[in-house]
Amino acid sequence: MASCQTENKLKKYPDTVGDIEFDKRQDDPDFKKCGSEKWGRVSFQHYQGAKQFSYRGEKIAITEKLKKENIYSEKNINGYITVRFLVNCEGKTGLFRLRHMSPDLKDSVPDEELEKKLLQFTKSLGGWMPKEIQGLKVDYYQYLTYKIENGKVSEVLP
Structure with missing residues (x-):
């Protein structure tokens, strides 16, 4: 038997592990998730059939645009920044x-x-293509990981 307290606790979790919840402090209120009668407002993760990289010109187009932007740090840092x-x-x-x-x-x-700078660069990328799963256009999560070596982006992953 579930109590009211249990029900309240369950509602605070996202529908799918890894879902990003809207945050009015940092998210664009005009950005809308899509939905379908079949799946509701589910957004697909890479492990749910949204595996392919879907950008016009593939990853090489992103890498070339990044080179033109010449984004770097004045600091000699190393690591990864994932958006x-x-x-x-x-x-x-x-x-x-x-x-x-x-x-x-x-x-x-x-x-x-x-x-x-890398966040603004990622937001500026306008070549993302819609995906279809079982004939329906769906929302999907994407990520770009920027490998930083000596203050410069040395690689874009995945």
Whole structure:
């Protein structure tokens, strides 16, 4: 038998592990998730059939654009900055979240200015393509991890 307290606790968790909840302090209120009668407002994770990288020009287009932007840190830092976000069924992006790690994959705080520049760069990428699963256009999570060596982006992952 579930009590009212149990029901309240269950509601605070997302529908799917890894879902990003809207935060009015940092998210664009005009960004809308899509939905379908079949799945509701489920956003697909990489482990749920949204595995392919779907960007016009593939990852090489992102890498070339990043080179042109010449984004770097004045500090001689090393590590990783991951930007995770949602691509909706129209190919629009939102709900951006950052994570930074040291070269040995421990939480760290790199150059905040570099972090802001990479976030803005990621938000500026307009070539994300909608995905279809079982014939329905769906929202899906995407991430870009920037490998930082000596203050410069040396690689874009995945």
